[in-house]
Amino acid sequence: MNSRAIQTLWTLMRRELWESPGAFKWTPIVILGLTLFFIVFGMILGSRFDNEMAFTLDAIRQFADVPADQKRLFVTGALFSVSTLFFQILILVLLFYLSSCLYDERKDRSILFWKSLPVSDTMTVASKVLTACLLAPALYLAAVIVTQVVVLLIASVYGLMAGINPLTEFWLPASLPKLWLVMALGLIIQGLWLLPIYAWLVFCSSWAPRVPILVAVAVPAVIALLQHAWSLLSSFSMPQLNVGMIILKRLGSGILPSNVGWQVESNGNNVDLSDVQFSEELFMSFSNSLEFLLRPGMWIGIGIALALLAGSIWFRRRATDT
Amino acid sequence: MSLTIRARNLKRYYGSNRAVDGIDLEVPSGRIVGLIGPNGAGKTTALKAILGLTGFDGELEVLGQKPNKDRDELMEDVCFIADVAVLPRWARVWQVIELTERLHPRFSRERCMHYLKNTKVKPNTKVKALSKGMVVQLHLALVMAIDAKLLVLDEPTLGLDILFRKRFYSNLLNEYFDEDRTILITTHQVEEVEHILTDLLFIKDGKLVLNATMDAVHERYREVMVKPDHVEEARAMNPIHERILFGRHIFLFDGGDIGRLKEIGELHRPSVADLFVALMGEEYENHADTEEAA
Numbered sequence: 001m002n003s004r005a006i007q008t009l010w011t012l013m014r015r016e017l018w019e020s021p022g023a024f025k026w027t028p029i030v031i032l033g034l035t036l037f038f039i040v041f042g043m044i045l046g047s048r049f050d051n052e053m054a055f056t057l058d059a060i061r062q063f064a065d066v067p068a069d070q071k072r073l074f075v076t077g078a079l080f081s082v083s084t085l086f087f088q089i090l091i092l093v094l095l096f097y098l099s100s101c102l103y104d105e106r107k108d109r110s111i112l113f114w115k116s117l118p119v120s121d122t123m124t125v126a127s128k129v130l131t132a133c134l135l136a137p138a139l140y141l142a143a144v145i146v147t148q149v150v151v152l153l154i155a156s157v158y159g160l161m162a163g164i165n166p167l168t169e170f171w172l173p174a175s176l177p178k179l180w181l182v183m184a185l186g187l188i189i190q191g192l193w194l195l196p197i198y199a200w201l202v203f204c205s206s207w208a209p210r211v212p213i214l215v216a217v218a219v220p221a222v223i224a225l226l227q228h229a230w231s232l233l234s235s236f237s238m239p240q241l242n243v244g245m246i247i248l249k250r251l252g253s254g255i256l257p258s259n260v261g262w263q264v265e266s267n268g269n270n271v272d273l274s275d276v277q278f279s280e281e282l283f284m285s286f287s288n289s290l291e292f293l294l295r296p297g298m299w300i301g302i303g304i305a306l307a308l309l310a311g312s313i314w315f316r317r318r319a320t321d322t
Numbered sequence: 323m324s325l326t327i328r329a330r331n332l333k334r335y336y337g338s339n340r341a342v343d344g345i346d347l348e349v350p351s352g353r354i355v356g357l358i359g360p361n362g363a364g365k366t367t368a369l370k371a372i373l374g375l376t377g378f379d380g381e382l383e384v385l386g387q388k389p390n391k392d393r394d395e396l397m398e399d400v401c402f403i404a405d406v407a408v409l410p411r412w413a414r415v416w417q418v419i420e421l422t423e424r425l426h427p428r429f430s431r432e433r434c435m436h437y438l439k440n441t442k443v444k445p446n447t448k449v450k451a452l453s454k455g456m457v458v459q460l461h462l463a464l465v466m467a468i469d470a471k472l473l474v475l476d477e478p479t480l481g482l483d484i485l486f487r488k489r490f491y492s493n494l495l496n497e498y499f500d501e502d503r504t505i506l507i508t509t510h511q512v513e514e515v516e517h518i519l520t521d522l523l524f525i526k527d528g529k530l531v532l533n534a535t536m537d538a539v540h541e542r543y544r545e546v547m548v549k550p551d552h553v554e555e556a557r558a559m560n561p562i563h564e565r566i567l568f569g570r571h572i573f574l575f576d577g578g579d580i581g582r583l584k585e586i587g588e589l590h591r592p593s594v595a596d597l598f599v600a601l602m603g604e605e606y607e608n609h610a611d612t613e614e615a616a
Contacts, residue, residue, distance in 0.1 A: 004427075011424040018417050019410070105410075112408040113461075115375060116401060117425045120394035317393075320375045 008119060012127030013135050016101075023093045024136050028143035031086050035147050039154065053161070060162040064169050075173040076284050082151060083144040083183065090140045091194075091251070094132045098201035099213035101128040102312065106319055121316040125202065125309060132198050133191030141183060148176070175284070182284055189289045193298060197247060199305035199312070206315035220247055250301070326351050326472050326504040327372060331380040334367050334528075341367040342378070343528030349521070351471065352501035356515050357508045358598060359525035365508045368525065369476050372506070373402055385471055398428060401465045402474035409461055411450040415443055422464050434467035437493070455486050462490065466498045473498070475507045479514070487514055494518075516594040526602055544575045544583060545592035552586035559583075563600030574600045 017024050050056050063071070102125070105111040114124065152174060156166035191198075204216040224244025231237055292298050327349040334342040342364045349355055359365045370376040372384055374393030382389060387396045409418055423429050441459045449457060458478065465473065479487040495518050499505060507515055522539055524532035534542070548556045548571045557564070559582070561573035574592055575583065583589055592600070 008425060011421060015417075015421055019412050108411055109405075109408045110410040112375075112402075112404040113410060115373075115393065116397060116404070117422065118394050118397040118427070119425055123394075318377070320370060 005123070008123055009127055009130065012119065012124065013131050016127065016131040017135070017139075020097060023097050024131075024139050027089060027093055028086060028140050031089060032143045032147050035082060035085065036150055039151060043154070056158065057162040060158055061164060064162075064164045068173070071169070072173045072175065072284075075170060076175065076179055079148045079151065079174060079179060082147055086140050086144050086147075087187070090136060094136060094198065095201060096213065097136075098128065098132055098198050099205050099216050101202060101205050102316060102319075103205040103208060103212045111319060115320075121313050125206075125313050125316060128202060129195075129198060129309065133195070134188070137187040137191065138184075141180070141187060144183065145180060148174075148179075178284060182286060182289070185286055186289045189292050192302060193253075193292055194250065195305040196301040196308070197250060199308035203308040203312045203315075206312040206319065220244055250297075324351055325349065325383075326353075326385060327506075328383045329372075329381065332368070332371060332382050333379040334364075334371055334376060335379075340364075340528045342371065344380070345525075345528075345530055347523070347530070347533065349504060349506070351504050353520045354499065354505045354507070354518055355521040355523060356512070356519040356594070357506060357523045357525060358512055358594065359508075360602060363525045364528040365525055366476060367528075369402075369404075369474055369506070369508065373400065373404070373474060375404075398426070399471040400474065401468050401470040401472070402476070403458075403461050403465055403478050404474075404476050405480065409449045409457055412448070414446055414448050415452075415460060416445040418449065418460070418464065419445070422468075426468055428469040429464075430467050430469070432467075434463050437463035437466055437497075455482050458482060458486070458490070462493070466493070471503060473503065473505045475505065475509075477509055478507070479509065479511065487511070491515065491518060512595045512598060513593065519594075522594065524598065524601055531601055532597075539594075539597070540591055542577060543592050543597055544578060544580070545590040545596065546573050546575065546583050546587040547571075547590065548573055548587035556586055563596075563603075565596075565599075 046056065047053055063074070066074075105114060152166075152170055155170050159166035159169055200220075201213070201216050204219075205212040208215040220243050224242055227242050227244075325348055327347060329345050329347040332342055332345040332347070333340070345368060357365050357368065367376065371378040371382060372389060374384075374389035374391075374396055377390055384396060385399050389396055413421070419431065419434055422434075423431050438460065441456065441463075443452065443456050443460050443463075449460070452460065462478070479490055482490070491514060494505070507519075509515055516536075519536055521535050522532060523530055532539075546556065550571070553571050556571070556573045559573075559575065559578060562576050563574040565572050573587075574596065580589070
């Protein structure tokens, strides 16, 4: 890649932000606002029942006395839970964004304008995928970071009122740089893990005559139903490998914090949580994310994704306004 | 002289519909070519093939490149307005300009702003809030600010008022066109472009029925307003078309003896529109008859 290709790619990704400010700019800002609103609202409500905040301040003082590892578990766990809503909505936003990304330009005929520019179809498709896998997660992560800092600032005010040192009791146990790096890595790996689903949506949007998201859902749903019907008829059993279940499982296991260290194999009967150790290592670990890279399913998925993206580029090359 | 467009036996079939059916074409640089044809004659398909927007059979080279394979590289030297209102409606004017500047190495922001200076197009307006005429002004400003070798205009002035159409073509001619560039135009408003064209292409049923320079057209086709007592004589001279205007018979001849033609009536240059009707219209009338009969 030369510098011009990188500049083109970056410009195309900025275009995606300009085209969908609601999805990438306003949604994280609104979640940020709502999260902080509910935290502040909760505290105001709490102070009504808690005379002169004696109970709250007492709890904070007690918290300062717990062992360091539990302190870390509590603080990072709280900060992680602040992030989940952002990342769950991010996935939802991306599903809609990707399923229309190559469809809208055909519908409003602006494809004729984009194709009048010296930009290859590969570059165009790449910009959509990279927006979904890197740029959008980065923006949501930024909103998460702002939220977490504000939450810590609020906690610090309470800590000062309780007479403890917020720096040593809240900020240091939060180990923010590591927390953010873990989340960033988790988001990148999640992008790779969900790439086959993302690519499927891009593929559908590249050729579907209308409502691509419906097509994208209906095709695997119908295949899954046929599979069910077939295996029930032929062997009176549920199918071993079902397309619908594979996709749903992947979506389910992809949602952050996916890097929580216990992968519950839900084969229906034995859910074993007995050996789960509740420590900060549950989520504050790089290896939990990197472990995904060792799964064959990851690489099979990436292979499928590349094939689907090649198909999308093929359709984009032939697409015009008609 | 280098060729801008070179086509040999260019074909594009949609099932049994032969949209483009074996076109041979050579367009050198420095020309303004009008591609004229009735609806569904294959104009847009031919343009799309030239712009790399559709596949085709046969040979086609545009500026020495294969449009179906190297569209993105070709677009550094080719610009097109493929119809009005294809600018992204969600974008603001400054965003469209910035995107074009960053994505097109030959785009000059200064030139673009120069063309927009005298219009009502404001940078912060959204494209969807612009009137149709303003969208075309913006698109034309973008395209004219690109230092391209071939400009393709497909019905560029559709739905615009007469003032704007006049200004559009005078801008194009005075501020953009030079001998290194080629402009290819399709339009139904033939009268408006015929004075700026250097070459004329008529297309019908996917085939070129006329491919000549304007000079050659004026040399070859003659329109004669025949005196009433010479009508029979004129008919005997194999005119390609006859029409009656205010009781006077007007004949169109392909070639013919100038001296004799002058004797039987007043000699004129046929307009492109009349030539179009003469070369295309009659068969269409016949065609309509057979369709009715069937």
